[in-house]
Amino acid sequence: MEKLNGKKINTAVFISGRGSNLNSLIKNHKKKNSPISIKLVISNNPKAKGLIYAKQSKIKTFVTIFKNKNVSEKKILKKLFINKINLICLAGFMKILSKDFLNKFKKPILNIHPSLLPKYKGLNTHHRVINNNEKYSGSTVHLVSSKLDSGRIILQKKIKINKNENQKTLEKKILKIEHKLYPQAIKKFLINP
Numbered sequence: 001m002e003k004l005n006g007k008k009i010n011t012a013v014f015i016s017g018r019g020s021n022l023n024s025l026i027k028n029h030k031k032k033n034s035p036i037s038i039k040l041v042i043s044n045n046p047k048a049k050g051l052i053y054a055k056q057s058k059i060k061t062f063v064t065i066f067k068n069k070n071v072s073e074k075k076i077l078k079k080l081f082i083n084k085i086n087l088i089c090l091a092g093f094m095k096i097l098s099k100d101f102l103n104k105f106k107k108p109i110l111n112i113h114p115s116l117l118p119k120y121k122g123l124n125t126h127h128r129v130i131n132n133n134e135k136y137s138g139s140t141v142h143l144v145s146s147k148l149d150s151g152r153i154i155l156q157k158k159i160k161i162n163k164n165e166n167q168k169t170l171e172k173k174i175l176k177i178e179h180k181l182y183p184q185a186i187k188k189f190l191i192n193p
């Protein structure tokens with residue numbers, strides 16, 4: 001990772017849908033003291049609502065539908081290279097990047113996952129957490145490695161689950177904390193990678 005030295009890190013955010021985390025990252029990158037500058041938003045879904053946030057802020061977007069993973073990843077790598085991207089933030093990106101992609105990009109990739117990792121890796125986290133009568137849940141920002149949701153943890157925030165909590169209320173509560181957690185984790189990681 002290159003040193004900060006007051007320079008903002010060119011960042012790409014990958015999304016697949018709603019994009020509320022992207023929206024919070026965009027709001028944060030506009031702040032003077034933000035360590036990142038979001039140069040590119042990538043989506044595997046042409047209908048991802050989050051693309052609107054990028055367009056509203058005049059951030060370049062690139063959509064590739066992963067019909068052929070290898071082809072899509074090659075196209076993405078090219079875009080990352082052209083835009084001199086040094087950091088990727090996955091924010092609700094529903095595709096798993098290949099080992100080959102990670103090896104070729106070489107720079108850090110962060111992800112936000114809505115559970116207290118290493119617990120509840122993978123999909124349907126809120127559903128599983130509620131079914132298991134967990135007392136706590138939360139969200140984790142971690143480095144992406146070749147194993148799903150298993151890279152080094154950068155920052156984690158824990159919340160209490162109420163008695164009458166359901167999947168929807170838990171998701172809403174966790175999203176709210178994620179919108180603060182992701183920018184904080186990026187800062188923490190860039191200051192001390």
Ligand code: GRF
Binds near residue numbers: 021050091092112139
């Ligand atoms: C978030 O809960 C994030 O942790 C998970 O997917 C969700 C994305 O939500 N990886 P949004 O698209 O950012 O609103």
